[in-house]
Amino acid sequence: MIRKVEMEIINMKQIALDTFEMELREEYITKHASPGQFIYISLPGYTLRRPISIADINKEKSVLTVLFKVLGKGTEKLSEFKKGMTLDVIGPNGNGFPVEEMRGETVVLIGGGIGVPPLYYLGKQLKHFGATVISVLGFQSKEHVFYEDAFSQIGETIIVTDDGSYGKKGFVTDILPDLPAFERFYSCGPKGMLKAVTEKLVTHNGYISLEERMGCGIGACSACIIPAKTEQGYKKICQSGPVFKAEEVIL
Incomplete structure (x- = not known):
């Protein structure tokens, strides 16, 4: 079940060119998220949230890790956040990988x-x-x-x-x-x-x-549709994905 929560930043560092690693602490999402799901982050001054894939989870410590690349003003803003600050997050979102x-x-x-x-x-x-x-x-x-x-x-x-x-x-x-x-x-x-x-x-x-720009992030809009081999002819990445069987969608 998706929840809106506050996640505390406990570590933030650059790990490669334009690439940052952020560790967040919060109990609910870290307990329920599975590989392939993502969190939906709100940034001050921006209407749309940013979807970011979950890179790692330590359930015992309630720590979730995300990695992101600075590609525009939104992710540049996110890279300026510091340890001790909090983020408004919705998650865990989407369907993950079977393992x-x-x-x-x-x-x-x-x-x-x-x-x-x-x-x-x-x-x-x-x-x-x-x-x-x-x-x-x-x-x-x-x-x-x-x-x-x-x-x-x-x-x-x-x-x-x-x-x-x-x-x-x-x-x-x-x-x-x-x-x-x-x-x-x-x-x-x-x-x-x-x-x-x-x-x-x-x-x-x-x-x-699939890594994709999204609107609502919960399937209420159609901003992240992809052609699919179904009767409807398409699927919403945020709702049906982001993970799909390889033969299920048309790239």
Whole structure:
């Protein structure tokens, strides 16, 4: 059940070029959120809230972690918040990734840029339930890379950069043919990347998470619709997603 709460900022730091990590403390959302869901943050002076994916949760300490990239005035404003301040938040929002049925199976996480964060908590949960996790993470350049060590503690991690300044040069799709056999993939990132991944892995079972601008964030408007293979012809990302079966939507 979604609630409107106040979350205290207990830590805030920059972890890569234009990328910030924020830790928030609050009991309800941290207790009920699942991998792939997001929180909806209100910023002073802005009418629309900002949806931000959940990167990690420590249920024992009631701490939730989000990562965000400064892409405009709203996220720039968010980056100016300090430890000890509070945020007006709605959550947990949306539908997340299925994880429990992958016990004993091999799965691949495929992330691009700011689509990487929600895959971290997912990977931790998959490992907890007994899956073998391989992560393929794509970034623009060395300056944009984050969470490599964190993902490496979950399983094999491959970093790819567009310009080859770190890790392997190219795109995440270039790596996929060389991976060992796996039973499912989970992917989050720019729509172009998701399209390329799903086309490359069309014969595989997979789930994708869409990063999208939203209006209400709870399905009351139609600001975040995506074409889908349903009778209605579309789905609302904030309500039916942000996680979908790879073959469920049209990218």
